[in-house]
Amino acid sequence: MNSLIGLHHVTAVTGNAPVNHAFYTKILGLRLVKKTVNQDDVSAYHLFYGDKLGRAGTEVTFFDWPNAGPVVAGVGTISEFGLRIAGGIESLEWWDQWFTKNSVSHKPIETVGDTSSFSFMDPEGQRLRILAENRIESGALELLWQSTPAPAAAAIRGLGTIRLAVRRFEPTAQVLTEVLGFRQISDFIFETGPGGLGSQVYIEELKDAQFGGRSGIGGVHHVAFRTTDETTQQFWLQRLTESGIGNSGIIDRFYFKSLYFREPGGILFEIATDGPGFASDEDPEHLGEKLALPPFLESRRTEIEAGLVPLTTTGE
Secondary structure, three states: OOOOOOOEEEEEEOOOOHHHHHHHHHHHOOOOEEEEOOOOOEEEEEEEEOOOOOOOOEEEEEEEOOOOOOOOOOOOOOEEEEEEEEEEEOOHHHHHHHHHHHHOOOOEEEEEEEEEEEEOOOOOOOOEEEEOOOOOOOOOOOHHHHOOOOOHOOOOEEEEEEEEEEEEHHHHHHHHHHHHOOOOOOOOOOOOOOOOOEEEEEEEEEOOOOOEOEOEEOEEEEEEEOOOOOOHHHHHOOOOHOOOOEEEEEOOOOOOEEEEEOOOOEEEEEEEEEEEEEEOOOOOOOOOOOOOHHHHHHHHHHHHOOOOOHHHOOOO
C-alpha cells in the first residue's frame, strides 16, 4: 500500500489576524508564505506560515473568523499540535527564555521516552508544543527563514506531532492503521512514512467526557497529511471509498490538491499533495507580501480586498 509521507499542514482558527501574524512571524519566527483567502469563505483570510518556501510539512495555517467564538475543548477535537526544532535541551532552554522574555504562557520542559518538549499557548489560547529532535534533514538549514529570532540550532523546522482527543480509542486507531497505513509504535503514538517527528499522531482517549468539543478561535480546524502527487492522491480516494469512508472527492486548492474526510471520532482529516506549492504565483523571494488569489477568484479581487482587515504588522 502507498504510504502517507507525514504531516502536511495544520489549519487552526484565529479571531485577530494582525495579532496572529505578529505572533507566528515575530515570536515563533515562521515566514508568512501565502496571504490568501478561504476559498469557501472569501471574507476570511487564509494565512499560511512555514519555512522559507512553505514546504509541505512546515505549514501552520489559519482561517480568520472573528465571529467563530472560542474553541470548546473536548472529544472530537485536535487538542494540541507540536513544532519540531533541532538540538536538544539547550535549544528548548533558549525557547523557554525567549517565551519568558516575551510573556508567552508555557510549561516547564519535560522528557517522555527519548523526546524532550514543553507546551505553550499563543495569544488566543491555541495549545502548541515545542519538541526537540536530534536530527537535521538535508538542506534544512538553507530553508530556514532568515527573520527567525532563534539561533539556527533552535529554529523551528516544521510540524512535529498532533494530538487527537476522542471518546473511543479503537475506531480512530483502526482507521489510522488499517486504512491510512500508520504504524502503532506505543500505546497511543502512531507514525507514518519515515517515522519520527513530523509524522506522528497521538490519540488521547476521553471515554468519560460528558460533552463533545467544538472548533473555534484558539483551536484547530483540521489536520492534513502529505501525499506526493495526484496519482497517489487518486489511490487514497479509492482507498477511502472502498473502506466506506465518506469524503469530499479531490478538490483543487491551486497550491495543492485536497481530499477531506472525517475519522470515526469526528475530527476532520485532509490528504494533500506536496505541490505545486506557494511559488506557483509569486516570486519565492516575495512570498506572502501581497494578497494572492487563485485564478478563479482574481476577477473578484477588488471586492475581496475591501472585505479584509489590513495585517497592520506588515506595514500595509
